[in-house]
Amino acid sequence: MSGTLSEAEAAAELERLAADIARHDDLYHRQDAPEISDAEYDALVRRNREIEAQFPDLIRPDSPSRRVGATAAETFAKSQHGEPMLSLDNVFGPEEFAEFAARIRRFLGLSAEETLAFVAEPKIDGLSINLLYEKGRFIRGATRGDGLVGEDVTANLRTLKDLPLRLKGPHPERIEIRGEVFLEKADFLAFRDAQQALLDSGKRVVVPANPRNAAAGSLRQKDAAITASRPLKLFAYAMGAASEPVAETHHAWLKRLEDWGFDVNPLSKKLPDEHAAEAFQAAMGEQRAGLAYDIDGVVYKLDRIDWQRRLGFVGRAPRWAVAWKFPAEQATTKLIAIEIQVGRTGALTPRAVMEPVNVGGVVVRHATLHNEDEIARKDVRIGDTVILQRAGDVIPQIVSVVLEKRPADAQPFVPLTECPICHSHAVRDGDDVVRRCTGGLICPAQTVERLKHFVSRRAMDIEGLGEENIQRLYDEELLRSPADIFRLAAHAERMRQWEGWGAKSKKPEEAKKVPNLLAAIEARRRVPLERFIFALGIRRIGEQNAKLLARHYVSFPHWREKMIAARVIGSEEREELGSIQGIGPAIATELVEFFAEPRNLAALDDLAGQVTPEDATGSGAADSAFAGKTVVFTGTLTTMTRDEAEAVAERLGAKVTKSVSKKTDFVIVGADAGSKAAKATELGVATLTEEEWRSQAGID
Ligand SMILES: NC(=O)c1ccc[n+]([C@@H]2O[C@H](COP(=O)([O-])OP(=O)(O)OC[C@H]3O[C@@H](n4cnc5c(N)ncnc54)[C@H](O)[C@@H]3O)[C@@H](O)[C@H]2O)c1
Ligand SMILES: [Zn+2]
Numbered sequence: 134m135s136g137t138l139s140e141a142e143a144a145a146e147l148e149r150l151a152a153d154i155a156r157h158d159d160l161y162h163r164q165d166a167p168e169i170s171d172a173e174y175d176a177l178v179r180r181n182r183e184i185e186a187q188f189p190d191l192i193r194p195d196s197p198s199r200r201v202g203a204t205a206a207e208t209f210a211k212s213q214h215g216e217p218m219l220s221l222d223n224v225f226g227p228e229e230f231a232e233f234a235a236r237i238r239r240f241l242g243l244s245a246e247e248t249l250a251f252v253a254e255p256k257i258d259g260l261s262i263n264l265l266y267e268k269g270r271f272i273r274g275a276t277r278g279d280g281l282v283g284e285d286v287t288a289n290l291r292t293l294k295d296l297p298l299r300l301k302g303p304h305p306e307r308i309e310i311r312g313e314v315f316l317e318k319a320d321f322l323a324f325r326d327a328q329q330a331l332l333d334s335g336k337r338v339v340v341p342a343n344p345r346n347a348a349a350g351s352l353r354q355k356d357a358a359i360t361a362s363r364p365l366k367l368f369a370y371a372m373g374a375a376s377e378p379v380a381e382t383h384h385a386w387l388k389r390l391e392d393w394g395f396d397v398n399p400l401s402k403k404l405p406d407e408h409a410a411e412a413f414q415a416a417m418g419e420q421r422a423g424l425a426y427d428i429d430g431v432v433y434k435l436d437r438i439d440w441q442r443r444l445g446f447v448g449r450a451p452r453w454a455v456a457w458k459f460p461a462e463q464a465t466t467k468l469i470a471i472e473i474q475v476g477r478t479g480a481l482t483p484r485a486v487m488e489p490v491n492v493g494g495v496v497v498r499h500a501t502l503h504n505e506d507e508i509a510r511k512d513v514r515i516g517d518t519v520i521l522q523r524a525g526d527v528i529p530q531i532v533s534v535v536l537e538k539r540p541a542d543a544q545p546f547v548p549l550t551e552c553p554i555c556h557s558h559a560v561r562d563g564d565d566v567v568r569r570c571t572g573g574l575i576c577p578a579q580t581v582e583r584l585k586h587f588v589s590r591r592a593m594d595i596e597g598l599g600e601e602n603i604q605r606l607y608d609e610e611l612l613r614s615p616a617d618i619f620r621l622a623a624h625a626e627r628m629r630q631w632e633g634w635g636a637k638s639k640k641p642e643e644a645k646k647v648p649n650l651l652a653a654i655e656a657r658r659r660v661p662l663e664r665f666i667f668a669l670g671i672r673r674i675g676e677q678n679a680k681l682l683a684r685h686y687v688s689f690p691h692w693r694e695k696m697i698a699a700r701v702i703g704s705e706e707r708e709e710l711g712s713i714q715g716i717g718p719a720i721a722t723e724l725v726e727f728f729a730e731p732r733n734l735a736a737l738d739d740l741a742g743q744v745t746p747e748d749a750t751g752s753g754a755a756d757s758a759f760a761g762k763t764v765v766f767t768g769t770l771t772t773m774t775r776d777e778a779e780a781v782a783e784r785l786g787a788k789v790t791k792s793v794s795k796k797t798d799f800v801i802v803g804a805d806a807g808s809k810a811a812k813a814t815e816l817g818v819a820t821l822t823e824e825e826w827r828s829q830a831g832i833d
Contacts, residue, residue, distance in 0.1 A: 143188045147196070150181045154197040162203040165350035166339050201280035201449045208355060209284035212275035214263050215309050215374025219280055220449045221432060221456040227411050230433070233455045234407035237435060240444055240452065250436040252383045253413045254370055254401040255428040256456050258345040259315025260352065262290065263373055267307050269300040276353065280449070289352050290314075292361035295368075297394035304393060309373030312395070316348045317425045320364045324351075330582075333478035333567070334672065344427050366426070369395035382436045403436060414457055421459065430458035462523045464497070465535065466490035470515055471502065471546050475554050475578035479570040479672070483508060483546065485519070485531060492523050500529045504566045505548045514543035554578045557730050562722055571726045573670060574614060574736040581607050583670045587615045591676060592668035593660060596653040597646070605631070614736050615668070619658070619743035622651050658744055662689055665746035669737070673723045681715045682724075683749040687780045689741065696728045709774055749784060758829045760786035765793050767810055768803030770823050773832075781830055793818060801826045 138146065157174055161167040167174070178197060185192050192198070201220045205211050224230045234249055243249070263283060265273045274290035275283035290296055293314070316324065321344040328340045341347035351363035369390045372379065380386040384403045391397050400420075404413060410433055417431050435441055435453040444452040470486040483502040490497055500521055502508050513519065513531060518538035523529045548568060552559050557572025570576050573583060584603050588595040595618070606612040609631075611624050621628070629635040629647050638644050660668075667679035674682070686692035698706035699721070711721040727733050764787045770778055778801070779789045793800055793812045800813040800820045813820050821829065 138184065138187075140188065140191070143184050144191050147181065147184055147188075147191055147193055150177060150184075151193055151195050151197060153177060154181065155195070155200075155203075158197075158200075158203040161346070162349070163206045164339075165341065165346045165353065167342055167346065199448060202277050203279060205276070205278040205282055205284040206353070209276075209286060209353070211278075211282050212263075212273060212285040213282050214275065214280075215265070217280045217446075218261060218263055218277045218283070218311065218373070219446060219451060221454060222450040223430075224455050224457050225460065230410055230414075230455070230457055231407070233433075234410075237440075237444065237453065241440060248406045250382075250384075250406060251404045251410065251433045252387065252401060252436050253404055253410065253417075254432045254434070255398055255417060255424075256430040256432045256458075257313050257315045257368065257398075257426050258343065258429050259313040260345060260349045261311060262286070262314055262352075262367075264290070264296070264310045264312070265307070266300055266304065266310065269304050271296065271298045276349075284353065286352055288357040289354060289360040292357055293365050293367050295366055295396050300393040302392050305375050305377045305379060307374075307376040308379070309375065310369055310390065310395070311371040311373055312367050312369035314348050314352055314365050314367050315426055316344045316351070316363070316365060318344065318427055319425070321347050321427075324363065329480075330476070330478050333476060333480045333569075334670075367396060368398045370397065370401070370432075378438075381438055383434050383438060383441070384436055386438070404433075410457070418459055428459075430456050432456050462492050463532065464490045464492040464521050465518060466497075466521060468513065468515055468517050468519050468531075471508070471513075473549055473553050475552060475570055475576065477579060477582040479552075479573060479576065479579050481549065481552065481559055481568045481570060485513070487519070487521070490521065492521055492529055497521060497523075497529045500531050502531065505546065505568065506566050508546045514539065514545050516540045516543035552576055552578075555732075557732065558726070560726060563719060569672070571730050571733070573672070573727060573730075573733060575730075575732045580613065584612060584615065584618075586670040587668045588618070592664060592670075593657050594664070595657055597650040598653070602650075614739065616736065616739040616743050618654055619740075621654060625651060659747055660744060662687070662692070662746040662749045665689065665744065666692070669727075671723060671727045673720045678716060678720060681713055685713050685777055685780065686749075687784055688748045689746040691780075693737070693741075696724060697734070700725050700729050709776065712774070713777075758785075759799070761788075762786075762798035763788045763790055763796055764799045764801060765790055765797055765809060765813075766801045766803070767793075768806030770801075770803040772823065772827065778826075781832065785830060799826075 154174075154177055157167065157169060157177070161174070181197050185196065185198060201218070222233075224233055237249060238247075261277050263275050263277070264271060271291070273285060274287045275285050277283050291298070321341070324347055325341055328338050331338045332340055339350060341350055348365060351360055351365055354360045370387070372386060379389055387397050387401060400417070402413065404410060414431055417428070421428055433455055435444070441451070441453040446452065467488045468485050469488060471483050472486055474482050474484055476482060483505060485500040485502050487498060487500065502513065511531060511533060513534055516539070518535040520532045520535065521529050522532045549559055551557070552570035552572055555570060555572040555576035555578070557570050557576060559568050559570050561568045570579065573579060581604060584607065585600055587593055588598040588603065598618070603612065606621070611621060611628075612618065625647050630637075633643055633646075635644050635647050638646075661683070663676075663680045663683035666674060666682055667676050682692065686695060695706045695710070698704055699710045701707060707721065707725070710716060710724065711718045759782055764782050766775055766778055766789070773781075782789050790797070793809050793816065795816055795818075797813070797816075797818045800809060800818055801823065802810045802813075802820050803823055810820065
């Protein structure tokens with residue numbers, strides 16, 4: 134409670150809050166990756182405001198109550214707005230709204246007879262942008278940034294279909310137009326799932342927490358082509374600096390925006406006076422669930438622009454507009470079970486199954502529980518009564534448990550150690566919060582995804598086996614594992630009977646579909662070892678790591694054998710694997726887990742019966758200094774193991790022997806070398822230091 138704070142304590146807390154809030158602003162606005170929920174963030178802001186109200190002398194120059202957003206990120210050129218872009222004050226109910234309207238009346242000295250018309254606009258949770266048009270052409274576009282200076286995202290904005298590059302009809306010489314860039318709910322969900330899948334497969338991507346972060350992340354890309362690939366939408370709703378007045382009311386101004394070719398939210402409406410707001414708010418609340426996009430409230434803007442000018446701004450928000458936020462939609466229900474879903478990439482995600490309940494117009498049966506740590510943190514047990522919430526996010530969350538209603542037989546959640554689908558081990562690694570199925574090659578939940586990866590261009594590169602065809606072959610039960618691909622020839626006749634697959638087709642390219650496909654498959658019976666390893670889709674084994682493994686182990690049988698031995702913690706092979714430069718212990722663990730599942734190994738061997746991985750070869754083995762030469766290693770090498778060095782030499786065409794004789798061409802002398810080095814000198818055999826060996830062998 135701020136009531137009990139001493140002045141020194143208040144100052145210290147304000148300092149801490151300023152720093153904390155600035156950090157969360159940065160995470161939210163610049164990195165599009167908030168660490169805390171909006172409700173938690175809003176609580177910090179409220180706390181700051183309360184203390185400031187009590188100790189006005191302590192208000193800091195960097196106080197969050199004076200700032201908007203966050204400064205522009207360095208990655209973008211800076212763009213100064215012609216007029217500041219501010220935030221909006223919030224109200225949460227009819228009394229607060231009435232107070233807002235009364236303040237306007239007081240400020241303007243209006244009599245009770247004077248009517249206050251407003252324009253109501255749904256508040257979409259996206260990000261606001263400022264668009265500069267000169268002579269009717271789109272010149273520059275920027276994010277809000279800190280309100281004065283934003284990030285120049287012109288190239289990205291040009292990719293938005295809704296953004297007119299030229300204004301239609303008459304227009305001022307120079308004008309700033311503002312609007313909201315956002316993603317629709319369905320597009321957000323698809324995008325979030327795709328990002329999650331990438332994350333699961335070991336890619337470093339951000340999974341957006343809500344549509345706003347997703348929209349902001351999509352727009353704030355260095356590569357505009359990425360922005361272009363995201364279905365961003367734009368509604369225009371305001372004006373910044375303009376070279377001449379455009380309209381006398383906000384409503385007329387929205388009409389001009391439409392004339393110029395912008396989309397204006399069709400739900401925006403002019404209200405005759407402040408008393409119409411409550412009904413509008415209620416109507417939007419009812420429509421909310423059915424809208425294609427998420428809204429978190431309604432923005433009410435005073436219609437008369439001359440009055441807006443007189444009212445101006447206070448702090449970080451205009452006096453003439455307000456955001457009336459919807460209350461977070463909550464409901465109470467009973468948790469019946471926690472089921473585990475296995476994602477396409479093997480992530481096990483707990484999901485709450487509840488007695489159906491209506492939350493803000495949507496019947497909810499399931500809620501995400503994210504991961505087992507979250508279940509533990511909220512102490513959610515099966516049989517509990519829980520409070521559900523749909524806030525800004527589309528997906529309901531469990532906020533908390535009603536402990537008073539916990540039945541005596543409520544069951545704590547016990548994490549599964551087995552995949553519920555394929556019964557392979559399910560493991561959590563290091564500080565990863567996600568538990569994963571290790572049955573990569575055999576888990577039905579992951580099969581289609583693995584097969585797609587297996588045939589993809591950078592992996593086995595089997596032409597004609599696109600996603601659709603993989604799915605079809607899977608649905609027809611011809612494909613279950615990678616090896617099955619190489620047995621498809623036996624089903625050629627059956628495949629030809631499918632619609633569009635040949636027999637019934639008139640188009641020549643369809644008639645040849647099956648033979649072409651089978652030929653493409655045959656062509657891949659031999660592939661470089663590194664592609665083969667990469668194609669297996671083992672977590673964290675991307676192209677680069679596959680290459681390192683192939684180079685180190687050279688042949689498939691050798692690699693396989695070493696991986697099996699490496700299952701033993703502390704074994705020489707495990708150490709060797711972990712010490713390969715670029716691999717390291719974490720990746721070693723992923724590999725070892727893959728090999729620890731016997732059915733993965735069976736699937737791998739099945740595949741190796743169909744495909745022959747070619748030994749890894751160094752660049753230009755034939756013309757290397759070691760081709761056809763006999764070499765001996767002695768002493769301890771510091772940059773690679775003896776095994777690796779021998780493998781490299783063999784790959785370069787050398788014959789590696791153990792003892793030095795007159796037939797020896799080179800002796801590579803490591804540290805603490807003994808008699809062999811002496812013998813080489815005695816016989817006049819060339820010796821190389823480790824460094825010379827590396828450079829002649831062409832190792833980095
Ligand atoms: N979780 C976190 O760490 C974190 C950090 C910072 C901010 N936040 C959240 O961000 C919000 C504060 O951000 P804010 O300052 O942008 O305020 P705001 O989002 O509450 O309101 C201002 C914004 O509303 C948007 N808007 C939508 N429709 C509009 C319309 N028709 N007319 C005008 N504006 C419209 C614009 O983008 C504008 O910038 C809060 O909800 C806060 O919880 C969260
Ligand atoms: Zn599984």
